[in-house]
Amino acid sequence: MGFAAMLFMSGIAFYLVMNKRVISEWTAVVLIGFAIVQVMLQLFFFMDIQTERKGFKWISLSGGLLVAILAIVYLTR
Amino acid sequence: MTFTFFDTKIKMMSDIIVADLSILIMGIAVAILLTYYKKWRSLWKWLKSTHHSKVGIMYLTAGFAFFLRGGLDALIMRVQLALPQNEFWVFQGDKYNQMMTTHGTTMIFFVAMPLLIGLMNVAIPWQIGARDLAFPYLNAMSFWLFLAGGILVNISFVLGGSPTAGWTSYAPLALEKFAPGPGNDYYTLGLQVSGIGTLLTAINFLVTIINKRAPGMTFMRMPLFPWSTLVTSILILFAFPALTVALLLLMFDRLYGTNFLAADAGNSLIWQHLFWIFGHPEVYILVLPAFGIFSDVISTFSRKRVFGYSSMVISLMLIGFLGFMVWVHHMFTVGLGPTSNAIFAISTMSIAVPTGIKIFNWLFTIRGGVIQMRTAMLFALGFIPTFVIGGVTGVMLATVPADYQFHDSYFVVGHFHYVIIGGTILGIFAGIYYWWPKMFGFKLNEVLGKWHFWTFLIGFHITFFPMHIMGLKGMPRRVYTYLPEDGLAGLNMVSTIGAFMMAAGMMIFLWNLYYSARHSERSVGKDPWDGRTLEWTIPSPPPEYNFARIPKVRGIDPLWQAKTYTNGEIEAAEPLGEIEMPLSTVKPVLMSGALTIASFGFIFHVLVFQIVGITGVALLLVARSFQDTGSQSIKPPYDEDESIGGEKE
Amino acid sequence: MKPIHLLMWSVFMLLLTGCSPSKWDVLNPKGSTAETQLSLIQLSMLLMSIVLVTVITLFTVFLVKYREQPGQTNRNPSQEAGNKKLEIIWTIIPILILTLLAIPTVQDTYKLADEPKEAEGTITVKVIAHQYWWEFEYPDFGITTAEILHVPVDKNVVIELTSADTIHSFWVPQLAGKQDAIRDRTNKLSFIPRETGMYRGSCAELCGAAHAYMRFHVKVESEADFDSWVEGMKNPDRSNLTSSEKRGKALFKDNCLSCHATNTMDSEINRAVAPHLGDFASRERIANVLPNTPEHLKKWLDNPEAIKPDVAMPSFKDKLNNEEKEDLINFLMSLEVEGDEK
C-alpha cells in the first residue's frame, strides 16, 4: 500500500510539472512536501523505524537532517 | 639533484636528503631491534589483532610517532621565527608553508584524534563492562585506514612536497593553479582515507556504548568518559561527511579540472562553509573526550564522586549540539553580513555556559575531597587554569568587531593552542598516566612524571602566552618571517625557548616510558589508584576477554560502592562459562594497503594503481562478507573467590 | 602547584609591562573602527578577567585546603552528588555576563557594517589584492597606486576590497580590523582616520609562499597634503631628470613597462600585473623585504626570487649590464611624488 502511494505521489508530482498546473512560487513547496511524505512512507512501511532502539534511529536521522539543512541553507545563501 | 617519479619531478634538497636518511636509519634500527629481540612474530600478531586494547595501543603508538613528527615541524617553525628575517636552513616561503601545514594537519588528524581514539579503544569496553567493541573487525580497519592516511600525509615531504595551503587548505589557494605539484593531493587523499576510518570508529563506539553496556549500567550510571565518547561519536558522525564532500570537490578540482571552488567560476566559499561545518565540531571532537578523562581522573584522585553528574551530562550534550551551530565564527571576516555574524557570535558565546558549568563542577568535585597529587591528577589540575585561559580568549574571539582584529593573528594561534594543548593534550597525558598500569601492568615513574608535567606545562605557557601579545602587536598568522621594526623579536625568541622546553618535557616522557618499562615494579594489582569504576575490578593487564563474568552494576561508581558496602565484591551477571572472542585477521591491513595504492594512483595520475587499489578493496570486502562469523572460544580459569575479573592475583 | 603558578603569572606580567602597550598596534588605535574594536576588546577582557580570577581563586583555595596531608587518616570524604542551588548559580551568572558582552557586540557588529557618518566627506578606494602586493585605485581621482595607501585625516574612508587571485585579508591594526579580499565578491570596510602618520598593514590570510611579505602602509595626511599628493600623482613634474635618469627612463620603458606602470609616463596605462612604481622612492622597503637603497635594489634586480619567494618579477641579472642597472636604479630612485618625501 505504501508502495502504491509512493508511485501515485511521484506520478502526481510529475504530472504537475509536465502540465504546469501549479503557480511557480508554490511549485517547490508542494513538490518538496510530496517528497517528504514519500520519505515518511518509506521510513514507516519499509524501514521499520518504530522498532527497537527507535530513539537512536530518530536521533541519527534528525541529527543528520539538521546538519544537512544547515549546510544547504548556508551554502545557498 | 632531481629524479622523476611517475612524471613528477622530485628535487632532492638537503632537507629531503636528511629526511630520507633519517627514515632509512630508523627503519633499519627498528628492523635490527625486532630481529635481535626476535619480535617479528609478535609484531605480526599485533598487526592481525582486532582486540580493542591492542588496537587502542597501536593507535597510541602511531599517534605518538606522528606527535614526534609534528613536534619536530613545530621546532623548525619556531627556530625560523626566533629572529626577524631569519633564514634557518631552507624553511622559508613554500617550505615553511609545508612545515606549517604538515604540523597543523598532523597534530589535529594524526595526533590528537588517534591518541583520543586510542584511549577510547582501550578504556571504553573496560569502563562499561564489555568484552570488546561491537565491531572488532571494523575497529581494526579504522585503525589501518587512519594509519594509511597518516603515512600518506607524512610521506609527502620526501615524495614531491607536502601540502602548502595550511591545515584549513582554503580554496582557491589549494587549487592546482596556485599550488601545483602533488603536495595538496596528498592532503585530500590522506585525509579522505583516514576520515573514512574515523567515521567507522564513530559508528563503532556509538553501537558499542548503546548496546554493549553491562547489565544494570544505565546511561545515567555510565562514567563520564564513555558519555563524552558517545557525544563525540555523534559529532564525528555528522561532521566528517561534510569534510568528505569538501575533500571530494577539492580532489575533483585538482585532478580533473572541474570548477567547484575556483573564484572565477564556481564559488570559493563552498570550501570554507563545508570545511568549518566539519571543522568546528572537530574542535569539540578533540576536547570532549578529554573532558571525560578529566572527570574520571579528578573524581578518582579527589576520592569523591563527580559533582553534579547529571549537569555534566547535560552540558556535554549541549556543547555537542551547539558545536554545530557556530562554524561561521571562523568566517566573520569573509563578509557574510552583520545578521549572520551576530547570530553566530551569540551562539558561540552561549557555548561558554555549559563549559563553565563543567569547570565549576570539577572545582567542586575537588572541594571537600582528599586530593592526591599523582601525575595523572597533576595534568588534570594543570588543565583547569590553562583551559580557562583558552576559554575566555575564545569568548573574546566571539565578539565580532573585536574578532576583526584577532582573526588570523597570533592571538588566535595562542588561543587554540591553549584549548587544544591545554585541553586535549593534557587530557591525553592524564589518561595515559591513569590507564597505563591497567594497560601494561606497571605504573609510570611518578618522579619522572612530575618532571614531565612541569617542564611541559611551564614550557607550554612560555611558548603560547606571548603569542596573544604578538597578535595584539599585529603579527598575522602563518607568516614565515617578520621585519625588525615590527618589535616582535623578543616575544618570538621567548616563545621559541618555551617550545624547546616543551620538547624537553616530551623527551622526559619518552625516557619515563623506557625507564618504567625497565625498572618499574611489576604486578600493580587490579586497583593501583583505589579507583571507582569497572576497569579497576579486572586484572592488570586484563585477559583477552576482560571480564570472566560480566558484572552487574547497581549504581554510579560501582567499584567505589562495592568498596563501601560489600567489601569490594561486585555481583556477576552471568555464570562462568566459555567466552566467544573474535578471530584475528590480516584483511584490515591489506585493505588499507589497497587504499594506499589507489591513493598513490590518484596523486600521481596512474590509472592502473587506482583500479588495482579499488578492486582490491572491493574484493577484500566481499571476502570479509563470507568470513564474518568465525570466533574463538576461550574458557576462563576456575575462579575461587568468584570475583568478576577471573584469574586470582 | 600554587606558588609556581603565581610565579609564572608574575613573570608574564613583568613581560607585559616590559613592552609598553603604546606599541601594541591593536591597543593603540588611530581610527574610528579600531577604537570601537578596542572598546569591545577592553570590555570583554574585563568581564573575562572576572571569570578567570574567580576560577583561579577557587582553584587555588580548594587545592591548598583539600590537598591530602601526610598521615591523613580520614581518606573517605563525603560523596556529595551535587548541589542544585550552586549549579543554578553558575549557570545564571555566566549567562548574565555573556549578555553584558553580547549586547554591545551585536550593536557594534551592525555599526561597523555601515559606513561611518560622523565625519564630513567620503573617500572611496578600490583595493585589489594580488599575490603579493596591494593595488589602490581612487575612482574619484582617476589615479592608481600601490603599496602605500594615502588617505586624508578625519574623512570617511570606504575601502572596497577584492582580490585578483587567492584570498587575502586587509588588516591595518591601528585603523581597522580585517576584511577578506575574495575574488568573486567585493567586501566593504570603512573607518575614519584620527591622526596623521604612517601605519603598518599586512595580509592576514595565507595567500601563498610570500604571504609574510605581503605588507603595505597607510599614510594618513592632512587634507592639504593629500590634495597635493593627488595633484602630484595626476601631473607629475619630471622636467629636471639627470642624464643618467633619462637613460634609466628609456630602459624602464623597454624592460619594465610591460608589467609596471608609473604615473610619470603613462598614468592611463593600468596594468594590474605588478605594483605601480609612481612613488617608488618614498617606499621604505623594496617589495616589502629589503631596505630601499640602491645597493639593495641592485640585488633585487639580479635575483628577486631569492629575496621574495614565488614572486612574478623576473631576474635582470643578464638582461642589463652594470651601467644600465645603475641608470635604471637612478631613475627608480627619482620616482617621487611632490610633497611625499620619505
Next chain:
Amino acid sequence: MTTSRTVSSKQFSKSEQADKVLGLWFFIGAEIVLFGCLFGVYLTLNGQTRAGESPEQLFELKEIILSTFVLLSSSFTCAQALIGATQGQFNKTISFLIGTLLLALIFLGLEVHEFYSYVRDGHTFTSSPFMSSFYVLVGTHGMHVLVGCLWMIVLLVHLGKEKVSSYTSTKLEVFSLYWHFVDVVWVFIFTIVYLIGKAVVL
C-alpha cells in the same frame, strides 16, 4: 590458563543482529549529511551554467520518471524479499531479490544512457560548475546504486549457499535499509534536481 578453539558456524547472535542494524542506521545518519552537502553544492552552483545547458533545457523528464518508477519498484521488491526471508520462504526471497537487482540494473542503465547523451552533446563533467555539481550529486547516488548491485550479488551467493537463515536474513535486513535509503535520496534528487529544475521555467 585459558583454552581456546576456533568456532566457525554461520550464524549471528541476537546482539550481533541488533548491532548491525543500529550501526547501519547511524551510517544512514552520516550519509544524510553527505548528500545534504552535495545538494547544497548543487543548489549553490546550478545557476552557473553556460550556454545551452541550463536545467530546464537539459533534462528529459519522461526518461527520469521512468527511472524513478523503476527505483521505487525496486524498493518495494526489496521489502518483499525481506518479508520472504523473515517468513522463511526461500523462493520468495530469492526471486524478489533478483527482481530488485534487475530493476537496479535497469535504473543504472537508464542513468548511464542519460549521462552518455549529455556527454555526447558536449555537456561534460568539466564544462561548467553546474554540470560538475550535477554529475557529482547524481553520480554519487549512482555509485550508491552500483555498490548496492554488487552487494545484492554477494547476498545472492550467500542465499544460494546458506538458504534463508538468521544469518542471511540479518544481512538482507541491513541491505534493505541501505537500499531504501538510496531510494529516499533519489526521491529528493528527482524532486529537487529534475522536477524543480524543470519547473523553474514557469
